Amino acid sequence: MAYLDRVFHSLSDGTRRAVIAQLAGGPASVGELARQHRMALPSFMKHIHVLEESEIVVSRKMGRVRMCQLRPGALAAAQGWLEQERRVWETRLNQLDSFVETLAEQDNTHGHE
16 A cells, blocks of 8 residues: 555655656657756756655666666556556445435335326
């Protein structure tokens, strides 16, 4: 669960979600990624570190340039959790719908006696 907490923490920030979207197109340097955001490089690097800590992004130094890329399957745990929750709530809502329909039918039956 701690891993999932880190993933959702990473996804809770718009800048980090934007970086993930940028990296969906392929690897990019920190400089290329940072150009899209209006903040100082040290502040931007904090976002990169959060993404690395959650294992969504990996980076490596290539000479003087730090390259970032999405880790394949990094969001699979979050996707799996969301899918499981969707199924639970879908079942609950279907049960509620059936209950309301049953009440409506009982009301109609008793109202016509």
